[in-house]
Amino acid sequence: MDSAWLEDFLALVDGGHFSRAAEQRGITxxxxxxxxxxxxxxxxxxxxxxxxxxxxxxxxGLRFRPVxxxxxxxxxxxxxxxxxxxxxxxETLRFAATQALSLTFFPPWLRALxxxxxxxxxxxxxxxxMAACEQVMLRGEAQFLLCHHHPAxxxxxxxxxxxxxxxxxxxxxxxxxxxxxxxxPLFSPSETSGTPVPLLGFSGESGIGRILAATRAVEESGxxxxxxxxxHLASVLVAMARDGRGLAWAPMSLVADDLxxxxxxxxxxxxxxxxxxxxxxxxxxRQSPPAERLWAAVAGGSGTAGG
Amino acid sequence: MDSAWLEDFLALVDGGHFSRAAEQRGITxxxxxxxxxxxxxxxxxxxxxxxxxxxxxxxxGLRFRPVxxxxxxxxxxxxxxxxxxxxxxxETLRFAATQALSLTFFPPWLRALxxxxxxxxxxxxxxxxMAACEQVMLRGEAQFLLCHHHPAxxxxxxxxxxxxxxxxxxxxxxxxxxxxxxxxPLFSPSETSGTPVPLLGFSGESGIGRILAATRAVEESGxxxxxxxxxHLASVLVAMARDGRGLAWAPMSLVADDLxxxxxxxxxxxxxxxxxxxxxxxxxxRQSPPAERLWAAVAGGSGTAGG
DNA sequence: GAGGCCAATGCCGATGCGGCATCAGGTGAT
DNA sequence: ATCACCTGATGCCGCATCGGCATTGGCCTC
Numbered sequence: 015m016d017s018a019w020l021e022d023f024l025a026l027v028d029g030g031h032f033s034r035a036a037e038q039r040g041i042t043x044x045x046x047x048x049x050x051x052x053x054x055x056x057x058x059x060x061x062x063x064x065x066x067x068x069x070x071x072x073x074x075g076l077r078f079r080p081v082x083x084x085x086x087x088x089x090x091x092x093x094x095x096x097x098x099x100x101x102x103x104x105e106t107l108r109f110a111a112t113q114a115l116s117l118t119f120f121p122p123w124l125r126a127l128x129x130x131x132x133x134x135x136x137x138x139x140x141x142x143x144m145a146a147c148e149q150v151m152l153r154g155e156a157q158f159l160l161c162h163h164h165p166a167x168x169x170x171x172x173x174x175x176x177x178x179x180x181x182x183x184x185x186x187x188x189x190x191x192x193x194x195x196x197x198x199p200l201f202s203p204s205e206t207s208g209t210p211v212p213l214l215g216f217s218g219e220s221g222i223g224r225i226l227a228a229t230r231a232v233e234e235s236g237x238x239x240x241x242x243x244x245x246h247l248a249s250v251l252v253a254m255a256r257d258g259r260g261l262a263w264a265p266m267s268l269v270a271d272d273l274x275x276x277x278x279x280x281x282x283x284x285x286x287x288x289x290x291x292x293x294x295x296x297x298x299x300r301q302s303p304p305a306e307r308l309w310a311a312v313a314g315g316s317g318t319a320g321g
Numbered sequence: 322m323d324s325a326w327l328e329d330f331l332a333l334v335d336g337g338h339f340s341r342a343a344e345q346r347g348i349t350x351x352x353x354x355x356x357x358x359x360x361x362x363x364x365x366x367x368x369x370x371x372x373x374x375x376x377x378x379x380x381x382g383l384r385f386r387p388v389x390x391x392x393x394x395x396x397x398x399x400x401x402x403x404x405x406x407x408x409x410x411x412e413t414l415r416f417a418a419t420q421a422l423s424l425t426f427f428p429p430w431l432r433a434l435x436x437x438x439x440x441x442x443x444x445x446x447x448x449x450x451m452a453a454c455e456q457v458m459l460r461g462e463a464q465f466l467l468c469h470h471h472p473a474x475x476x477x478x479x480x481x482x483x484x485x486x487x488x489x490x491x492x493x494x495x496x497x498x499x500x501x502x503x504x505x506p507l508f509s510p511s512e513t514s515g516t517p518v519p520l521l522g523f524s525g526e527s528g529i530g531r532i533l534a535a536t537r538a539v540e541e542s543g544x545x546x547x548x549x550x551x552x553h554l555a556s557v558l559v560a561m562a563r564d565g566r567g568l569a570w571a572p573m574s575l576v577a578d579d580l581x582x583x584x585x586x587x588x589x590x591x592x593x594x595x596x597x598x599x600x601x602x603x604x605x606x607r608q609s610p611p612a613e614r615l616w617a618a619v620a621g622g623s624g625t626a627g628g
Numbered sequence: 629g630a631g632g633c634c635a636a637t638g639c640c641g642a643t644g645c646g647g648c649a650t651c652a653g654g655t656g657a658t
Numbered sequence: 659a660t661c662a663c664c665t666g667a668t669g670c671c672g673c674a675t676c677g678g679c680a681t682t683g684g685c686c687t688c
Contacts, residue, residue: 065461081398
């Protein structure tokens with residue numbers, strides 16, 4: 015059943031004459047006649063009484079008329095809706111970001127970018143731990159991934175089908191709640207007393223955890239550390255540290271406020287800070303125009319492209 | 322837009338694989354692939370993400386899915402409804418009958434026919450005056466016409482494209498209200514007193530009027546008659562006569578009750594009665610099966626066919 | 629009875645569709 | 659790492675179908 019047949023049908027109902035309706039539909043009268051016949055064959059009975067002038071609808075045709083009208087209306091309406099949905103999806107910028115960056119870095123970074131380049135696209139952000147973010151990127155569910163990067167921590171994101179740009183810098187540093195009333199840490203890697211320092215550690219899915227493991231930062235701190243709690247969520251570990259539950263390595267972006275307010279203090283000197291980058295990753299394959307515009311804006315505005 | 326494309330679309334949504342959906346749809350995978358592509362071209366954007374296994378819907382496809390489902394449902398539903406409408410119309414027996422026969426003759430005649438032949442078809446009856454009935458037959462809006470017939474009253478119904486069967490006999494007779502308290506007519510054609518007898522006459526559209534005109538019954542009655550009221554409706558004239566307003570020629574079928582009850586009396590002796598037939602007319606052209614069955618039943622059960 | 633209008637039909641050429649064979653990308657097993 | 663297999667896409671070809679043209683046949687009007 016060709017939807018053109020329905021248009022033909024309505025044109026004939028409207029015009030009342032095969033030849034006039036055919037002209038309106040832009041085909042010859044014989045072709046038009048055959049298409050009407052085809053529709054009648056499909057329905058299974060005559061729709062028009064050709065014996066009267068102008069041609070009139072049979073009972074079957076009378077019943078079929080609203081069907082044809084509604085079907086066409088729904089079809090064209092549906093097509094428009096699908097197009098709109100496709101367009102909206104194409105213009106949506108889909109980000110993935112690790113949770114730490116979603117909370118602190120992403121909002122002002124996006125705002126600055128929007129202010130500078132006046133993006134109007136809608137934005138979708140998937141906040142997850144690093145392993146989940148990588149899966150999202152692999153499945154193409156996000157166009158961009160914002161995460162921490164350290165040369166020692168390998169990832170397939172550094173491989174051929176992906177590219178990245180640096181968009182900021184950060185530090186990983188050990189923090190702890192302060193000793194009550196003082197500015198000295200409750201726990202510190204340099205402690206040598208009997209009980210091990212309780213460590214608030216990252217589980218394997220975490221990007222920061224990978225960096226810490228790769229740089230052997232914990233081991234090299236020289237501390238006797240006992241894992242007391244693990245999470246893949248930096249903010250959870252920070253909350254635990256704030257509560258005096260142990261020592262945690264956290265990104266500066268996440269604990270700057272706490273350090274300023276004194277609710278957390280450095281547990282080691284700045285010389286032990288691990289410098290890390292914040293990078294924006296994308297698949298090398300061509301993305302949607304809005305995504306490409308964003309990439310160009312990031313590349314042009316903030317740093318040099320990297321592989 | 323071919324509705325088959327919508328079926329293909331839903332099959333692919335369901336199956337998740339081009340090759341499996343193609344098999345289900347009874348075509349090869351390449352052809353199926355092209356038809357899906359054709360639908361996508363028509364919609365104006367991709368509906369499936371072919372990179373995932375099984376293939377998944379894009380946002381546009383997700384939006385289009387209910388459209389495809391509803392469109393197909395409405396289309397098939399509408400087709401069935403149209404078929405049913407056509408079938409019902411084809412199985413409806415459409416009669417036209419003059420009003421006098423609609424009221425008295427038609428109901429018991431149809432009941433007897435149904436009892437004898439066990440028809441189940443629905444019946445439509447158009448009751449109108451003779452001229453309107455003829456138009457109905459000419460336009461094919463009725464398959465059968467039930468009316469009075471007299472050889473002297475010509476009609477195109479006696480011409481080649483029509484056939485007829487006698488289904489009963491009747492008489493036209495002059496009637497009048499009785500003289501109060503007696504069984505003699507208030508008005509009679511044999512009256513010779515000064516004032517003319519008021520005539521309740523048929524207008525030209527009436528079949529009975531034509532017969533009376535053709536047989537010159539009124540003139541040959543020898544009465545001095547003054548037209549006082551005309552109608553194309555026999556029952557109206559009878560009601561007027563019952564009210565003592567004059568003399569009317571009426572079919573026996575219509576006034577038998579009145580004569581039995583004495584609310585009307587004969588205004589002339591039975592020797593002046595005009596014998597008429599009740600005939601069933603049809604177009605010679607082949608009619609619907611139920612109509613042909615009815616015709617055969619009438620022809621076989623009650624009389625001999627006529628031209 | 630002739631002419632005009634209307635829809636149906638026969639015929640032909642071009643377009644398009646489907647099938648076959650093949651290609652290309654990705655995955656899993658050895 | 660390689661091969662086998664499964665996925666969907668594509669080039670090619672034959673055939674069915676569709677549309678246009680010319681014509682027929684029916685009906686109405688003048």
